[in-house]
Amino acid sequence: MVQDKKTAEFFATQQRDISVSEFFEKNKHLLGFDNPTKALLMVVKEAVDNSLDACEEARILPDIKIKIKTKDNEVYTISVEDNGPGIVKEQIPKIFGKLLYGSKFHKLSQSRGQQGLGISSSVLYSQLTTGHASRIYSRTGSSTKTHLIHMRLDTMKNEAEITKEEILSEGDRNSMKNSGTRFEADVIGRYRKSQGVDEYLEQTAVANPFAKIEYQSPDGTELNFSRAVNELPKEPKEMKPHPYGVELGILMRMLKNTKSRSISNFLQNEFSSVGSTSANEVVKISKIDEKKSPHDFDRDESEKLLKAMQKVKIQRPPLDCLSPIGKDALEKGLKKLYPNAEFIVSHIRPPEVYRGNPFIIETAIVYGGDLPKEDSIKIIRLANRVPLMFQAGAGAANEAITTTAWKRYGLQQSGNGIPSGPAVIIVHMCSTWVPFISESKEAVAPYPEIVKEMKLALQDCGRHLGMYLRKQQKAKQETRRLHIFEDYFPLFIEISKELAEIKDKIDVRPLIENVINKGLVEDKEIPGEKQSRSSSGED
Amino acid sequence: MVQDKKTAEFFATQQRDISVSEFFEKNKHLLGFDNPTKALLMVVKEAVDNSLDACEEARILPDIKIKIKTKDNEVYTISVEDNGPGIVKEQIPKIFGKLLYGSKFHKLSQSRGQQGLGISSSVLYSQLTTGHASRIYSRTGSSTKTHLIHMRLDTMKNEAEITKEEILSEGDRNSMKNSGTRFEADVIGRYRKSQGVDEYLEQTAVANPFAKIEYQSPDGTELNFSRAVNELPKEPKEMKPHPYGVELGILMRMLKNTKSRSISNFLQNEFSSVGSTSANEVVKISKIDEKKSPHDFDRDESEKLLKAMQKVKIQRPPLDCLSPIGKDALEKGLKKLYPNAEFIVSHIRPPEVYRGNPFIIETAIVYGGDLPKEDSIKIIRLANRVPLMFQAGAGAANEAITTTAWKRYGLQQSGNGIPSGPAVIIVHMCSTWVPFISESKEAVAPYPEIVKEMKLALQDCGRHLGMYLRKQQKAKQETRRLHIFEDYFPLFIEISKELAEIKDKIDVRPLIENVINKGLVEDKEIPGEKQSRSSSGED
Amino acid sequence: MNIGKDVVKEIKQNKVPHMNIPIRSTSNIVYDEKNLCYILGNREFSRSAGNIRHIKKMTQLVKVADFSKQLVKEGTRHVTKRELYYISESWGEKLKFDEQPESDEIVEDIEAMISEPREAINIIPNPKGSIYGDIAMRFKNPKGKMMTVNCLDTADGQQIGPRMTEAEFAKTSANIIIAIETTGMYNRLIEENAHEKFNALLINLGGQASRSTRRIIKRLNEELKLPVYIFCDADPFGLHIATVIISGSAKSAHVNKHLCTPRAQWIGVTATDIIEYKLRSDKLRDLDIKRIKELQVDPRYEKDKRLQQELKVWLKIGRKAEQQAILRYGFEFVVDKYLPAKLKELKAPGIR
Amino acid sequence: MNIGKDVVKEIKQNKVPHMNIPIRSTSNIVYDEKNLCYILGNREFSRSAGNIRHIKKMTQLVKVADFSKQLVKEGTRHVTKRELYYISESWGEKLKFDEQPESDEIVEDIEAMISEPREAINIIPNPKGSIYGDIAMRFKNPKGKMMTVNCLDTADGQQIGPRMTEAEFAKTSANIIIAIETTGMYNRLIEENAHEKFNALLINLGGQASRSTRRIIKRLNEELKLPVYIFCDADPFGLHIATVIISGSAKSAHVNKHLCTPRAQWIGVTATDIIEYKLRSDKLRDLDIKRIKELQVDPRYEKDKRLQQELKVWLKIGRKAEQQAILRYGFEFVVDKYLPAKLKELKAPGIR
DSSP, rough: OOOOOOOOHHHHHOOEEEOOHHHHHHGGGGTTTTSSHHHHHHHHHHHHHHHHHHHHHHTTOEEEEEEEEEESSSSEEEEEEEEOOOGGGHHHHHHHHSSSSSSSSSSSSOOOOSSHHHHHHHHHHHHHHOHHHHHHEOOTTTOEEEEEEEEETTTTTEEEEEEEEEEETTTSSSSSSSEEEEEEEEEEEEEEOOSHHHHHHEEEEHOTTEEEEEEEOOOOOEEEEEOOSOOOOOOOOOOOOOGGGOOOOHHHHHHHOOOOOHHHHHHHHHHSSOOHHHHHHHHHHOOOOTTOOGGGOOOOHHHHHHHHHSSSOOOOOOOOTOOOHHHHHHHHHHHOOOOTTSSSEEEEEEEETTEEEEEEEEEEESSSSSOOOOSSSEEEEEETTTEEEEEESHHHHHHHHHSSSOGGGOOBBBSSOOOBEEEEEEEEEEEOOOOSSSSOOBBOOOOHHHHHHHHHHHHHHHHHHHHEEEEHHHHHHHHHHHHHHHHHHHHHHHHHHHHHTTOOOOOHHHHHHHHHHHHOOOOOTTTOOOOOOOOOOOO | OOOOOOOHHHHTOEEEEOOHHHHHTTTGGTTTTTHHHHHHHHHHHHHHHHHHHHHHTTTTOOOOEEEEEEEEESEEEEEEEOOOOOOOOGGGHHHHHHHHHHSSTTTTTOSHHHHHHHHHHHHHHHHHOOOOEEEEEEEOOOTTTTTEEEEEEEEETTTEEEEEEEEEEEEEETSSSSEEEEEEEEOOOOOOTHHHHHHHHHHHHHHHTTOOOEEEESOOOOEEEEOOSSSSSOOOOOOOOOGOOHHHHHHHHHHOOOOOHHHHHHHHHSSSOOOHHHHHHHHHHHTTTTSGGGGGGOOOHHHHHHHHHHSSOOOOOOSSTTOOOHHHHHHHHHHOTTTTOOOEEEOOOOEEEEEEEEEEEEEEEEESSSSSSSHHHHEEEEEETEOOSSSSHHHHHHHHHSSOOGGGGGBOSSSSOBBBBBBBEEEEEEESSSSSTTTTTTTTEEEEEEEEHHHHHHHHHHHHHHHHHHHHHHHHHHHHHHHHHHHHHHHHHHHHHHHHTTTOOOOOOOHHHHHHHHTOBBBBOTTTOOOOOOOOOOO | OOOHHHHHHHHTTTTEEEEEEEOGGGGGEEEETTTEEEEOSSOOEEEETTTTTHHHHHHHHHHHHHHHHHHHHHHHHOHHHHHHHGGGGOOOTTOSSSSHHHHHHHHHHHHHHTSSSSGGBBOOOOOOEEEEEEEEEEEOTTOOOOOEEEESSSSOOOOOOOHHHHHHEEEEOOEEEEEEEOOHHHHHHHHTHHHTTEEEEEEEOOOOOOOHHHHHHHHHHHHHHHOOEOOBBBHHHHHHHHHHHHHHHHHHHHHTGOOTTOOOOOEEOOOHHHTTTTTTOOEEEEEHHHHHHHTTTTTTTOOOOHHHHHHHHHHHHEEBBOGGGGGGGTTTHHIIHHHHHHHHHTTTTTTO | OOHHHHHHHHTTTTTOOOOEEEESGGEEEEETTTTTEEEOOOOEEETTTTTTTTTTHHHHHHHHHHHHHHHHHHHHHOHHHHHHHHHHHOOOTTTTTTTTHHHHHHHHHHHHHHHHHGGTBBBOOOOOOOSSSSSEEEEEESSSSSEEEEESSSOOOOOOOOHHOOOOOEEEOOEEEEESSSSHHHHHHHHHTHHHHTEEEEEOSSOOHHHHHHHHHHHHHHOOOOOOOEEEBSSHHHHHHHHHHHHHHGGTTGGGGTTTOOOOOOEEOOOOHHTTTOOEEEOOHHHHHHHHHHHHTTTTTTTOOHHHHHHHHHHHHHBOOOGGGGGGSSHHHHIIIIIHHHHHHHHHHOOO
């Protein structure tokens, strides 16, 4: 066979750009659109996450309405509406019609969405499966009108393709009452009760006890979660990177782009937790001329600087960039969801750091009530207030739970398994950067620093649970003590007399009174009392 | 607390584009750069995959040289050189310096790389961890000279940033001898023998028996794989999408962009396996006016067309787009890797289709020789001739292997586990689109159609293995047959006489000769012979 | 035993010798309405000396047959199956058994071929159990001398061994036989003088009755016409002990008619007794329940209304008890109240 | 038994009564060089009637003591531990035992307190084993009448039950005692007339010797000065059977000195025999090896050179055999060659 050799020139004609939309269109499973069941949930989840983020940033107590309708159990129309600030008309095509566009990616701050992928991928999935345009309603205030934009996503250009624009009159039944955003899309999906939208919203309510959520499911049932607290959480601040978490390539870029003229200023301005003392110490240790402009650093100097940064002891990152649910709000939220629970406890860990990113772990345990006694406990995993619904076995929470010894806290556990008993365990991680194990954000990567904090928090909750259960136990025993003594003592004396063949009348009542009154009734084991028995039940 | 409400206008100022490089820089674990050990392997793997693809497309028998050096066991310098067609200078910055750029993404054809992510992410990882530029040497033919380009990746622009360009003189020791490409990069990595580069190259040699691979490892040892066959595999053809695998959104885009004027032509030109008969049938079933221009189709008409396409019986996709390793080449490659193996068998399945994508499964089993007898068998998983090194438990091959009953084929297996015994199992899937479970291409998604084909192929190999093992067994038994008969028959008669208290002399020799000569010695079980025994070994 | 003769006959006719052996697997076990027990059907399989999978077994079979023929001739020795296995070593490499199940199978093949229990050819099961009460036994001692012993003249009863099993019944005043599952209850009945009160022979089964004990019960029943009453734990295992004495086991279908006592009766302890006497009880295990359900459809007991009723009660209460649980009413209750009531219900002779 | 009297004394002194009970756990077991067995040390623990964890057990203890005192007085009844457990139901809710281990523990507490085995208070173990040979036994029958029986006049030996255990030894011509582990070998020795050949009483242990059997062996040894030889399987379990007869078990340290026969000797089958007689053998299990290693450092056998030598051989060959494996040489070998050689080596009286 003659081989027709192709040249480098020929290949050059074949190569071209791939748009990020095309990439994710072909790889939609990477964004969580693996199958119709999951896809339905993902669209709801991305829209609700965006709504909660928008309300929280605008300091508005969120009021979210979710409706899912279907005629044929194949195509589902999803509508998610919030009372947030709305979106200015020009931004709508970008936010909903462009993958990798958003406000959170370049900041370090705690938020639900991060990568600017979620809601536009819903638009993409919708048009891919049903061909329909998505509808975005937005009103930015009561003085403006509701805009309605119908749009698709042009995957080759990674741009929105607006198919229709309307301004709704105040009387229109689709007009928004106040400021807010409503997202509507049609997707091919499948609805199921468990591990689906219902459970996701239930857990979202626990993670966001300040939100009001109204939900109408495809089968027509309504599920409403009212607010458990009436205050928004403290607004998390944006932070700068911490010196301990930066890589050489990033540092070089920062040096090149900084406006600071001196290296000491550079360190103080571009990083968090660096004051003049530590900045100067870094410069000193690096042995680089302190007058050298950051722009003139070459690779080797950058590397020296990086090593110096890691040698100097620098404070932890600031904590105001994190906003945990909080002990009170978390417990109130759980009480609402489990009104019959016998015992609820939560624990919030002090902030910790992994790879320069600050994070806080919160955990809670709900015990008793209507919870099934025999099953494995239920686990609710949250990251930046967002429920994680899939890959339960892979994440950090699973590792933390299965490597904790639950027996001592009163739950059943066989080997290193998920404990069982009438309990729910909640594990929440909030951070400026949550390390997910995939883009579809299904589980938190089990970094040792994170697993350790989760375990410490769980152990604290566990100790409280154990104490509660032991106290319950003890109270029951206490009442039986005196009873036993009064029951057996006269009988003991009676039989002993018979054994000794002594007929004298002996009144033991005074002795009994005496022992009880003096508090001499004991309840303790004696060393050596446990007699060794190799077998039992001989004939 | 007064809440400062932020408006939609304020938020609009916060939002911006995220470049795909920035995205993957922050999410590098998604590309397989989870940790130093894996990162080192990924860089080698991406470069070797590119080299093999280039040689194969240019119909050149590949000759690949890999060198890895380190001074401090932290920074590793990796060099991968091929004898392919080289790359024209203008394309180098795009191929190596831009994520999502390549020739394979928009085509349907079998190739190693697909998404245009791999080699540029290596450049990205290299600069992120060491700050160094990567070096690309390229020579497009013996009449041209070797170009050397030093470059980094500007993540904000997703573009190459060339730091130095050279043209090497023929005498320069770095000059390439003939056409080809050499990629050099420095990364922070960790080298280990098992599940690392060595094993990857060994498996690559099995999957590409026509390639010559020379490898110098960080510890200085050299590993060379010579060619097992001297012919390149048949070149896989590019294919058009198959009507059964298309989604509504994609179909709508194709209708809009087609050059065909009639719907029947559109179907025949833009899809594979559609002739005029089936095209006309589709049009008929769709009940759309056959004269309507494809450009004028609205959504609902597109949907009708799609449903009609799925109703009409259309041939399978063409098979010349696939290029399996082949029974002969695969077995030769395995024989080279396991020269002492007792038995090697392979099986190639006829092409099948999942979601409109054609694919072929090949499997092989190597048995005996130096392989450890007690361990779990070794599994080599290949996809489009590329070894899959991680997530062995998650993929289709694992599911196919563990749900096959290996005991009947002579391997040990407890429950639904990985079988054990002195064996290696090879599973190769080639397809125009391999469904990986993550971008880092670590495992093939376990779609039922794929798992089924894998099982059928494995069962065929298993049957051959079983037959071989049973034949070995049988030969041994045969020789013992006559021996037993001649041994026992006289004794049997002797004791029977004693039992009957008969003293007559009986010469049994003639009867023995008679039975043997007439071939009357039997060796079979009689129905009912197995007497039921509920217990054994009574006193 | 014509086994040897048949072989020699075929040889002389210049044929490859064969043997027909009754099939003992479940498929060839049938219920014999006449003998009221399971027996083997007519199906046989044939071993041919020309089949190398058979020739060794056939040779070993004639060897075992020849060996036990010598034992019977000699008259004072008995071997257990285990002993046979070890003794086979003295027969040389070709004939010795590699595993005991091999020799056991051949012993059972011979039993089936000659339609007699192996005791008849002096291959005996391990003895277990003992007898107490007024009966004089005539037996041959190891030296071949005939002797007589009365089972009332011993301290704790006569051990049932190979000689006892074969003894002649010289004289007895007993009216009935009570066979007792546990050694504890057997001793209790001795100490409470049950043998006098009921004019009974007391037989200690010591759990599942050994073949020797089943054989001696059958002989006492048939030769002396003494009715037999079986007193067991109130659980399916106890009931099983009783049913094995009454109708034999499927496993020994080939010799059942020589071992079982079809007219023997089960006293209890019954499921109803557990309720009536409020006995200390344990939950039935899954295995127990399975066994009860099997017994409900067993052709041997389909028509036994009392048994069927008890099985129903068992399933309903889901509990089982030991026979000694009756001791909750003290020592005498079992002979003063419990057994008299039971024996009266079963119409035992001499009980008012 | 002063248990009751001590309680009443303390009550009269207006004290909360207590009881001291010897500790039976391993930490309080010591080797008694005089009696050549493990016995309990001096440590005791104290139960107080004022401790609610103790009061119920103490009440049950005096009840059991009182109950068995009545048995002893009456003189014809014995109960097993299981029977005791069931009988406790008749004592009412407060005194009855919920689980048998509870009553068992109290029986052992009493044994330790009175320093006598429970047989002395008519709480008997389940009997097992039998005796064959020329010895006349005088026993009290259930009605209290004294009777005599010779163990040679029975078919398969006299069952060792509660009455046999307490029997007087009226007359014997025997010189030695051979105790045999398996029923199979016991029957073999009867049938080979070993009792005559060695002038021996043959005792069938039936596996691990029951307490009754150990007791009767000790009595025969002490009262009639008959030397005892123990013939077991060639494995650590067989050896264990021998050592329990010789020195008792740790579990029964509190009564060992009433049960063990320190001068009894182990015949074998020894590890050396396995090699010498080429016996059919199986691999030692891990458990066997562990047991052998324990015996190597056991203070009771440290100075027994023959035993230590055999233990070494055992570990070396790594195999075990059953005593019946000697049958590879036919029936008579065991009495004609094997036992004579062994008894001679152990200097048994009357053996040339």
